[in-house]
Amino acid sequence: MPFTVLLVDDEPLVRAGLRAVLEAQPDIEVVGEAADGAAVIPLVNRLRPDVVAMDVRMPLMDGIEATRLLLRTVPDPPKILVVTTFENDEYVYEALRAGADGFLLKRARPAEIVHAVRLVAEGESLLFPAAVRQLAAEYGTNEARAALERAALTDREEEVLRLVARGLSNAEIAAGLTVGIETVKSHVSSILAKLGARDRTQAVIAAYESGFVAPS
Secondary structure, three states: OOEEEEEEOOOHHHHHHHHHHHHOOOOEEEEEEEOOHHHHHHHHHHHOOOEEEEEOOOOOOOHHHHHHHHHHHOOOOOEEEEEEOOOOOHHHHHHHHHOOOEEEEOOOOHHHHHHHHHHHHHOOOOOOOHHHHHHHHHOOOHHHHHHHHHHOOOHHHHHHHHHHHOOOOHHHHHHHHOOOHHHHHHHHHHHHHHHOOOOHHHHHHHHHHOOOOOOO
């Protein structure tokens, strides 16, 4: 079955460009479009896409608020890929903090767009480049540091979290640590539970905001 995608952007040319790139792939299907974040929840409930590729800045409801509402109100919500013009935009970081799973630059090459959708849909690695890591570190708080200490991660869990923060997939982590992929999945699940994180993105944000991992 192909990955299904909902496109949300107030610029028709952006939506048309993304649709053309994605629908050229045999394993990706664009199932709908919207021009504003306010239309996202009804469309998600009707179309049940695997991924919502959503502009972070829109006139009525931006991608941050749409992300919050989607995750709060829709059972088993889709993955959210924020689409933006600037990689160091604080709006992007707020969207990630709200629960988005990654972000995509509007100027990305077609192969990068396809890779981003597949990566987010599969959910086992991150789109968390250097500019966003730096923003995360700048948002660091004593509260974040205390929360990570309370999580009491084991040495191996700390090692796995550092690798997740570098963007490695479960398979890549398993190969690097010479363990089975199911073992890595178990460690990741434990890390998320201890940190109270919804997904890998939230865990990595906690790692950078607490200073546990430094931006490189």
